[in-house]
Amino acid sequence: MNRSDRVIKTTIIYFIGNFASKLLGFVLLPLYTAYLTSADYGTVDILMSTLPLIAPIFTMQVTESVFRFLMTDNNDEDRKKTITNSLGIFAAGVFIFVILYLPFLYKTNFKYGGLFLAYFIVTYMGIFLQQVLRGLQRTIEYAVTGVISTIVHATSNIFLIVKVGMGGEALLISSIAGSSVITIFMVFRTRIWNYIDVRRLSRIEISRQLKFGIPLIPNQIAWWVIGLLGKYILVYYHGVADNGVLAVANKFPNIIAIVNAIFLKAWTENVIQEYNSDDRDEYFSSGLTIFTVFTISVTAFLLPVIKIYNILTITGDFISAWKFVPLLLMGSSFNSLATFLGTIYTASMKTRQALTTTIIAAISNLILSLILIPVLSIWGVVISNMVSFIILYLVRIRSVNNIINLQVSFIAIIPSLILLVTSVYIYYTMNIYGQIFSIIIIGLATLYLNRSILFNLFNFITRIKITNK
Known part of the structure; x- marks a missing residue:
C-alpha cells in the first residue's frame, strides 16, 4: 500500500470513529439552546473546559507518550514495557489528583464537584486506552469505540435533558456514561491485562516516557x-x-x-x-x-x-x-x-x-x-x-x-x-x-x-x- 492509500485508509477509519462523536455537540446545539439557559450552559462549559488544564499535570501526558512509543515498538515484550510503565505513571497521577481533590471538594462543596471528579477519571482512562489502540495500530477497534461513545452520549443527553428535565449536569453525566462504556469495551477487547507485567516496571523506561511527556505538560x-x-x-x-x-x-x-x-x-x-x-x-x-x-x-x-x-x-x-x-x-x-x-x-x-x-x-x-x-x-x-x-x-x-x-x-x-x-x-x-x-x-x-x-x-x-x- 502506497503512502497516499495508507493515509486515506487510516483517515476514513478515524473519520467513521470520530466524526459523529466530535460533531455531537454541534448536532445537539438546538437541544442545549432550547432547554438550557445561557448561564447554566456557560457554567458547565467552563467546568469541562478546565479539564485540559488539570489533566496534563497529573497524567504527565502519558496518553501521548504511550502512543508514540508503541508506534515504534517491534515486539510484544517492548509493548508490555511501554504499556506497563505508562499505565503506572497514569495511575500514580490519578491517585495524587484524588488525594488532593477530595479535601478541596469537602471544604468547598461546589456545584457538580463529584461529577467533575468522575468525569476526569473516566474520560482520561478512556483516552489512555484509545491511545493504546492507536499505538497498536488497531484502528478499526479505535473507530468502534468512537461510534459506541457517540450512541451512549447522544441517547443519555436527550433522555436526561428532555425526559428527566436535568440542567447542565446532564452534559457531564452523558460524557461519563459514554467514556465508561468504551473503557469497559476496550479493557476486554484489548485484553489489556496481557500487556501489564509489574516486572517490566523500569526507572529507565519511566524516565524515557517522562522525558517525552513532561515538555508537553x-x-x-x-x-x-x-x-x-x-x-x-x-x-x-x-x-x-x-x-x-x-x-x-x-x-x-x-x-x-x-x-x-x-x-x-x-x-x-x-x-x-x-x-x-x-x-x-x-x-x-x-x-x-x-x-x-x-x-x-x-x-x-x-x-x-x-x-x-x-x-x-x-x-x-x-x-x-x-x-x-x-x-x-x-x-x-x-x-x-x-x-x-x-x-x-x-x-x-x-x-x-x-x-x-x-x-x-x-x-x-x-x-x-x-x-x-x-x-x-x-x-x-x-x-x-x-x-x-x-x-x-x-x-x-x-x-x-x-x-x-x-x-x-x-x-x-x-x-x-x-x-x-x-x-x-x-x-x-x-x-x-x-x-x-x-x-x-x-x-x-x-x-x-x-x-x-x-x-x-x-x-x-x-x-x-x-x-x-
Missing part, C-alpha cells in the same frame, strides 16, 4: 491559555451568560477542528513512519501545501452553511452568536495548520520545541486578552484567539525548518485565500438567498481547489474495487 497548559483563558476573563468582566453565547459560537469553528483533527491523527502516524525516508522534506512540504489549501477553502465553504443554520435554528439568548463565527473559524484554521506542523515535533521527539512555540502564542494571547476583553467582551476573546493562532503558525513554520527543509507553495494557496475573503464578505452582507447561492459557487470552487485530494480518493476507491473483484 506546559505545552498543553499553554494551549489551554490560548483556547480557554479568554473564557475566564470574559466571565470575570461580563458574566457567564456572555460565555454561553461564546460557547455556542465556538461550536461552529469546531467543525473545522473536527475534520482536521481526524485527518491529523492519520497524518501523525504517517509522519512517524515516513520520518526517515529519503524524500521526507519534499513529501512533508507537499502535504502542508495541500492541507493548507484544503483548510482555507473548506472554511470558506462552511461560512454560508453556518449562516443559514444560525438563521434557522439558533434562538433566544444565543441569537447573537452568528457575528463571531468568521473570525473564530479563521482562528481554528490557523490552529489546525499549526497542529499539522506540530506532528513533526512528535515524529522527531523534539517536544521541547512544541513547548517553546506554544508558549510564545500563549503569552501573545494573554496580553491581548487582558487588553481587549474588558473593553470588547466576546469580540476581545475572538480577536485574541485568532491573532495568537496566526502567531503560533508563523513561529512554527520557522521552528520546523530547523528540523526539516519545509517549503510551502504560497502561489498554490492564494486562490483559496481569495475565496475565503469573498465568503466572509457574503456572510456579513447577504440574506439567506444569497447564502444559498454562495454555497453552490463556493462549493464548486472548493472542489476544484482540492481536486488532487479527490483524485487520490478516486484512485483509492478504484483500486479497492479492482482488488475485491
Whole structure:
C-alpha cells in the first residue's frame, strides 16, 4: 500500500470513529439552546473546559507518550514495557489528583464537584486506552469505540435533558456514561491485562516516557491559555451568560477542528513512519501545501452553511452568536495548520520545541486578552484567539525548518485565500438567498481547489474495487 492509500485508509477509519462523536455537540446545539439557559450552559462549559488544564499535570501526558512509543515498538515484550510503565505513571497521577481533590471538594462543596471528579477519571482512562489502540495500530477497534461513545452520549443527553428535565449536569453525566462504556469495551477487547507485567516496571523506561511527556505538560497548559483563558476573563468582566453565547459560537469553528483533527491523527502516524525516508522534506512540504489549501477553502465553504443554520435554528439568548463565527473559524484554521506542523515535533521527539512555540502564542494571547476583553467582551476573546493562532503558525513554520527543509507553495494557496475573503464578505452582507447561492459557487470552487485530494480518493476507491473483484 502506497503512502497516499495508507493515509486515506487510516483517515476514513478515524473519520467513521470520530466524526459523529466530535460533531455531537454541534448536532445537539438546538437541544442545549432550547432547554438550557445561557448561564447554566456557560457554567458547565467552563467546568469541562478546565479539564485540559488539570489533566496534563497529573497524567504527565502519558496518553501521548504511550502512543508514540508503541508506534515504534517491534515486539510484544517492548509493548508490555511501554504499556506497563505508562499505565503506572497514569495511575500514580490519578491517585495524587484524588488525594488532593477530595479535601478541596469537602471544604468547598461546589456545584457538580463529584461529577467533575468522575468525569476526569473516566474520560482520561478512556483516552489512555484509545491511545493504546492507536499505538497498536488497531484502528478499526479505535473507530468502534468512537461510534459506541457517540450512541451512549447522544441517547443519555436527550433522555436526561428532555425526559428527566436535568440542567447542565446532564452534559457531564452523558460524557461519563459514554467514556465508561468504551473503557469497559476496550479493557476486554484489548485484553489489556496481557500487556501489564509489574516486572517490566523500569526507572529507565519511566524516565524515557517522562522525558517525552513532561515538555508537553506546559505545552498543553499553554494551549489551554490560548483556547480557554479568554473564557475566564470574559466571565470575570461580563458574566457567564456572555460565555454561553461564546460557547455556542465556538461550536461552529469546531467543525473545522473536527475534520482536521481526524485527518491529523492519520497524518501523525504517517509522519512517524515516513520520518526517515529519503524524500521526507519534499513529501512533508507537499502535504502542508495541500492541507493548507484544503483548510482555507473548506472554511470558506462552511461560512454560508453556518449562516443559514444560525438563521434557522439558533434562538433566544444565543441569537447573537452568528457575528463571531468568521473570525473564530479563521482562528481554528490557523490552529489546525499549526497542529499539522506540530506532528513533526512528535515524529522527531523534539517536544521541547512544541513547548517553546506554544508558549510564545500563549503569552501573545494573554496580553491581548487582558487588553481587549474588558473593553470588547466576546469580540476581545475572538480577536485574541485568532491573532495568537496566526502567531503560533508563523513561529512554527520557522521552528520546523530547523528540523526539516519545509517549503510551502504560497502561489498554490492564494486562490483559496481569495475565496475565503469573498465568503466572509457574503456572510456579513447577504440574506439567506444569497447564502444559498454562495454555497453552490463556493462549493464548486472548493472542489476544484482540492481536486488532487479527490483524485487520490478516486484512485483509492478504484483500486479497492479492482482488488475485491
